Amino acid sequence: xxxxxxxxxxxxxxxxxxxxxxxxxxxxxxxxxxxxxxxxxxxxxxxxxxxxxxxxxxxxxxxxxxxxxxxxxxxxxxxxxxxxxxxxxxxxxxxxxxxxxxxxxxxxxxxx
Numbered sequence: 778x779x780x781x782x783x784x785x786x787x788x789x790x791x792x793x794x795x796x797x798x799x800x801x802x803x804x805x806x807x808x809x810x811x812x813x814x815x816x817x818x819x820x821x822x823x824x825x826x827x828x829x830x831x832x833x834x835x836x837x838x839x840x841x842x843x844x845x846x847x848x849x850x851x852x853x854x855x856x857x858x859x860x861x862x863x864x865x866x867x868x869x870x871x872x873x874x875x876x877x878x879x880x881x882x883x884x885x886x887x888x889x
Contacts, residue, residue, distance in 0.1 A: 859887045 785800035806812070806819060826832070863883035867876050 850851060862887055 781802070782796050783800070783805065786794075787798040787800060788794070789799050806817065836843045863880050866883045870876070870879060
């Protein structure tokens with residue numbers, strides 16, 4: 778990735794390619810730049826993901842502690858066990874009548 782190189786030229790109206798002014802990294806103002814003194818005549822160019830600041834930026838990683846990861850695992854495990862126990866209790870009743878209502882009742886009972 779060539780993010781530290783830039784070669785360009787400025788053509789003014791009526792000038793030939795030989796009279797063009799050269800551009801390099803010394804002629805650039807980067808994003809969030811503050812000009813301390815004087816004025817600047819600028820042209821804003823957006824090149825998408827190939828800009829220097831975008832190429833230097835890293836995707837933020839989500840950080841989770843070991844306790845968070847363990848609690849997430851245990852919560853999922855207890856949820857699956859609760860569903861399994863409710864299914865076993867409904868199976869003991871041989872899925873009689875409106876068994877799905879009994880299933881949800883057992884899920885609520887075991888979760889509290």
